[in-house]
Amino acid sequence: xxxxxxxxxxxxxxxxxxxxxxxxxxxxxxxxxxxxxxxxxxxxxxxxxxxxxxxxxxxxxxxxxxxxxxxxxxxxxxxxxxxxxxxxxxxxxxxxxxxxxxxxxxxxxxxxxxxxxxxxxxxxxxxxxxxxxxxxxxxxxxxxxxxxxxxxxxxxxxxxxxxxxxxxxxxxxxxxxxxxxxxxxxxxxxxxxxxxxxxxxxxxxxxxxxxxxxxxxxxxxxxxxxxxxxxxxxxxxxxxxxxxxxxxxxxxxxxxxxxxxxxxxxxxxxxxxxxxxxxxxxxxxxxxxxxxxxxxxxxxxxxxxxxxxxxxxxxxxxxxxxxxxxxxxxxxxxxxxxxxxxxxxxxxxxxxxxxxxxxxxxxxxxxxxxxxxxxxxxxxxxxxxxxxxxxxxxxxxxxxxxxxxxxxxxxxxxxxxxxxxxxxxxxxxxxxxxxxxxxxxxxxxxxxxxxxxxxxxxxxxxxxxxxxxxxxxxxxxxxxxxxxxxxxxxxxxxxxxxxxxxxxxxxxxxxxxxxxxxxxxxxxxxxxxxxxxxxxxxxxxxxxxxxxxxxxxxxxxxxxxxxxxxxxxxxxxxxxxxxxxxxxxxxxxxxxxxxxxxxxxxxxxxxxxxxxxxxxxxxxxxxxxxxxxxxxxxxxxxxxxxxxxxxxxxxxxxxxxxxxxxxxxxxxxxxxxx
Numbered sequence: 001x002x003x004x005x006x007x008x009x010x011x012x013x014x015x016x017x018x019x020x021x022x023x024x025x026x027x028x029x030x031x032x033x034x035x036x037x038x039x040x041x042x043x044x045x046x047x048x049x050x051x052x053x054x055x056x057x058x059x060x061x062x063x064x065x066x067x068x069x070x071x072x073x074x075x076x077x078x079x080x081x082x083x084x085x086x087x088x089x090x091x092x093x094x095x096x097x098x099x100x101x102x103x104x105x106x107x108x109x110x111x112x113x114x115x116x117x118x119x120x121x122x123x124x125x126x127x128x129x130x131x132x133x134x135x136x137x138x139x140x141x142x143x144x145x146x147x148x149x150x151x152x153x154x155x156x157x158x159x160x161x162x163x164x165x166x167x168x169x170x171x172x173x174x175x176x177x178x179x180x181x182x183x184x185x186x187x188x189x190x191x192x193x194x195x196x197x198x199x200x201x202x203x204x205x206x207x208x209x210x211x212x213x214x215x216x217x218x219x220x221x222x223x224x225x226x227x228x229x230x231x232x233x234x235x236x237x238x239x240x241x242x243x244x245x246x247x248x249x250x251x252x253x254x255x256x257x258x259x260x261x262x263x264x265x266x267x268x269x270x271x272x273x274x275x276x277x278x279x280x281x282x283x284x285x286x287x288x289x290x291x292x293x294x295x296x297x298x299x300x301x302x303x304x305x306x307x308x309x310x311x312x313x314x315x316x317x318x319x320x321x322x323x324x325x326x327x328x329x330x331x332x333x334x335x336x337x338x339x340x341x342x343x344x345x346x347x348x349x350x351x352x353x354x355x356x357x358x359x360x361x362x363x364x365x366x367x368x369x370x371x372x373x374x375x376x377x378x379x380x381x382x383x384x385x386x387x388x389x390x391x392x393x394x395x396x397x398x399x400x401x402x403x404x405x406x407x408x409x410x411x412x413x414x415x416x417x418x419x420x421x422x423x424x425x426x427x428x429x430x431x432x433x434x435x436x437x438x439x440x441x442x443x444x445x446x447x448x449x450x451x452x453x454x455x456x457x458x459x460x461x462x463x464x465x466x467x468x469x470x471x472x473x474x475x476x477x478x479x480x481x482x483x484x485x486x487x488x489x490x491x492x493x494x495x496x497x498x499x500x501x502x503x504x505x506x507x508x509x510x511x512x513x514x515x516x517x518x519x520x521x522x523x524x525x526x527x528x529x530x531x532x533x534x535x536x537x538x539x540x541x542x543x544x545x546x547x548x549x550x551x552x553x554x555x556x557x558x559x560x561x562x563x564x565x566x567x568x569x570x571x572x573x574x575x576x577x578x579x580x581x582x583x584x585x586x587x588x589x590x591x592x593x594x595x596x597x598x599x600x601x602x603x604x605x606x607x608x609x610x611x612x613x614x615x616x617x618x619x620x621x622x623x624x625x626x627x628x629x630x631x632x633x634x635x636x637x638x639x640x641x642x643x644x645x646x647x648x649x650x651x652x653x654x655x656x657x658x659x660x661x662x663x664x665x666x667x668x669x670x671x672x673x674x
Contacts, residue, residue, distance in 0.1 A: 049281050051186060051294065053253065056273030057219035057549065059300025061233055061263055063309040064352075064544055068224050070233050070264070070364070075194040075220030078108070078203055078213065080178070082185045083280055085212025091158060093210050094174045094191075095167055100202045101192050108192040110173040120169060121145055132241070133176070152176065180241075181254045190255055194220050219299075221257075226365035227316070228309050231358050231384035232482070232542065234262020235367055251275070263303055263543070266481055270546055270555070273300035299549035306352040306544045311655050315343045315355040318651040323359055323636055326617070326644050337614045337638035341645070342385035344521045345632040345652050348529025348622065350560045351479065351538035355632075355652060356386040356522070387484045390518035391635055394605030395448045395642065396620050397513030399531055399576050402441050404468035405456045406572035413575040416440050419451035428505050430454050445579030445603065446587040450512050457511025462502075465510065466491055471537060471564045472527040474519055479539030479563065487523050490516035513607055525633040528620045531580075532601070532628025534573045535566035577601050577625050589621070592646035597665040598657060599625040602649070604642025614638040619645035623653065630656055 259265035276297030345355035419436035444452035492502035580601025600623035617639025
């Protein structure tokens with residue numbers, strides 16, 4: 001009986017253990033099937049993953065006060081995604097997408113060198129692009145247009161019976177663009193950029209029946225006012241094939257946009273940002289299972305410029321208005337005078353470039369649309385005259401000559417020279433603009449006496465003149481972060497490089513700002529700033545600092561840098577400032593600064609142009625003379641006379657010191673600087 005009870009107990013224990021084990025299996029099975037089943041089914045179906053780039057926002061460009069000059073907004077692009085697209089339907093998808101965008105007045109991306117209207121032929125001026133097209137199609141250089149057309153249709157499986165010629169051109173143009181842009185699963189193709197909400201709505205509606213065409217968000221470059229300093233801000237554009245050879249190793253895709261000119265190009269590495277990565281999971285049928293962000297995109301850094309956008313706008317309008325006004329005067333002879341110019345303003349105490357304006361100019365917002373017209377405009381609106389232009393300084397060179405003469409001991413503030421309008425030297429006669437009699441240096445500046453500076457130049461000699469010119473930045477790099485024209489100094493060496501001889505009389509011409517000397521408006525402003533700064537030349541710069549996109553971190557901050565210093569224990573700078581003040585109050589600058597509430601020193605220049613051209617007009621001014629802060633130079637090409645540019649400079653001074661209105665002038669002080 002005991003043996004039976006023992007067997008029964010063992011049976012009960014075994015059954016209980018087995019029941020418990022089966023219960024655990026059942027519970028686990030239920031969990032796997034009912035609770036975690038969907039997840040495990042996905043895992044079981046996953047065969048591969050792909051990584052897709054998530055574009056980072058481009059860094060912004062702002063002025064010294066944080067006013068956006070090149071900003072970002074959210075835009076919408078039409079995207080072809082190979083992860084979803086059914087390739088046999090691609091040609092129809094292209095046509096559908098082109099019809100939607102065209103109906104809404106929008107264009108799609110394509111660069112094939114084939115005309116857009118029938119009869120279709122190669123674009124005349126795109127020989128290199130045509131050669132590249134033939135090479136990609138494995139055709140000989142002598143292949144005809146029909147050979148290329150047939151090869152394109154065959155390559156992209158275009159049904160010639162199904163489509164019209166216009167539709168065929170659209171298909172092959174887009175397919176060709178997709179090919180050169182590297183369309184793959186990991187590299188979607190941007191069919192159209194920055195489309196309207198009407199296009200977005202229609203594309204989303206059609207995406208149900210046409211998988212693979214979708215909408216993506218992207219940071220689009222926006223210019224709150226595209227007319228503000230476009231030459232400085234610069235442009236962005238698609239990557240060209242030759243650029244891609246270099247940029248591909250830096251993480252760029254052919255679909256990316258990069259800086260092409262100006263700050264956009266110079267600081268591309270700071271503005272670009274770091275793209276993120278999105279992971280796409282596919283099942284064994286190629287269907288997308290899930291997407292996730294592997295790496296968040298990091299936006300580019302923000303560039304803070306030294307420019308003052310309000311002052312820049314004031315200068316731009318003053319420049320344009322004055323050039324148009326001068327061009328419409330009775331003095332204009334050929335109808336082409338006074339059609340261009342520039343104005344630059346700097347803070348001479350630290351080298352900040354506050355204004356760099358050029359006329360004619362353009363609008364960054366419409367740059368792409370206007371490009372062909374801008375390139376073909378004979379007045380060259382794309383040319384940055386403010387920093388790349390080069391002009392003979394004319395009489396604006398005379399303040400420099402005065403400082404050099406005094407510091408060298410050749411003259412002092414009391415030295416006089418008699419002017420009877422003719423200066424005789426080595427049997428040659430050099431003329432002045434008037435009979436000025438005995439003049440000291442201040443009055444020689446006031447009346448801009450050529451004879452005084454002929455004699456001073458003769459005594460100094462060209463080598464000594466150019467030795468001092470270094471300290472004023474003439475013919476030197478200013479330190480500007482952008483490419484600039486470094487100008488040139490007249491010299492025997494330069495003349496020899498032209499295969500011509502330097503004569504003693506050339507020194508006299510160089511002494512009044514003629515001969516071979518050529519400087520940019522920026523350099524002239526810098527040189528006058530040295531006078532205002534009593535011999536200290538600061539490095540010019542246009543980038544104040546670089547900060548993170550959210551402004552939390554400072555990546556770089558400019559530190560003031562002295563490039564050269566001239567010691568003055570002879571009163572040279574004060575003597576020259578006195579003369580420049582006389583120009584403002586009693587000379588050729590009095591129409592602008594004759595009764596100005598602060599003491600401004602100025603100088604006009606009317607350098608001759610070669611050929612049948614009117615003289616350029618140059619006006620430069622510094623102030624306040626007690627503690628110079630602002631140096632401004634304006635140039636009007638073929639402006640006839642230096643004082644024609646004076647109103648431009650005055651308006652910059654008005655805006656900087658008095659918010660642009662004479663009603664803000666304080667009570668006038670009539671005492672003259674002594």
